[in-house]
Amino acid sequence: MLHIPSTSGLRAFEAACRYLSFNQAAEELGVTPGAVSRQIQTLEQYLGKTLFHRHHKRIELTAVGRQYLAEISLPLEKIAAASARLRSETRRNAVSICAYPTFALRWLIPRWADLYEHHPDIDVQLITSLNPADFERDDFDISIQVLPDGTNLTGMRIDKLLEVVTYPVCSPELAKKYSRPEDLHDAVFVHESPRPTDWPRWLAEAGVSNINSSPGLHFESANMALHAAENGLGVAIGIDALVQESIAAGRLVKLFDVDRRSNHSFHIVSSSRKSTRPKLATVREWMLEAAGQPV
Structure with missing residues (x-):
């Protein structure tokens, strides 16, 4: 029998780690800051460890909290990726994107409304990961990766998106x-x-x-x-x-x-086999235009 804590507590913990804020984590999760705080307290009670130092206007990960985040991040990413993959089987219009968390939060999501305004027929599934996408394992359509300029990867189409x-x-x-x-x-x-x-x-x-x-x-x-x-x-x-x-x-x-x-830039990486699919090509071209790159 598997003994794991509440998934709501894990989601609250992961979101609070990204923002270092219960308020912003609550906004993302669609709950109140008090609910996030209670979920994390329940998780801490389950683990018997303190995950955050609570200060007057901020929170800070404890050493135990940092270690726990490092250990659960990859399993959570795999669960998210597996779930997205299964959902995509029933959503034929979806284009799946794997991106770095900070890139997703600070560049892609702020421009998301423009994508939907111009292409309302395209569903986009976004998965964040610090690790490069494994196209064989995860079956993503697009991956955002920081690569040396001029990189060639066998079987992949690579488009330079943004300089670093x-x-x-x-x-x-x-x-x-x-x-x-x-x-x-x-x-x-x-x-x-x-x-x-x-x-x-x-x-x-x-x-x-x-x-x-x-x-x-x-x-x-x-x-x-x-x-x-x-x-x-x-x-x-x-x-x-x-x-x-x-x-x-x-x-x-x-x-x-x-x-x-840097001579390493953000690139759009996609499988050469898939890259000409109309919806994938549309999303790729939209991203390049948003970044001011030639299409």
């Missing part, structure tokens, strides 16, 4: 402290696990060699790191395409006039 241009970002209030890169010597550096070299590489680009960026706050995802920066906890490295909306809304400020342009 990085620079420091922080809250408007915190930005008042920094006028030049050298001022970061006393900054709280915000790091994300999937991109551990962003800070050293940007500091090298800025010509700053006497600052140790290793200490600071470390998060499991870029979205969590950016939420921390938005809430004034420190300075994060943002990818331009994924922080433009937050900058325009005044939640983040770009620091300095130094950009680091």
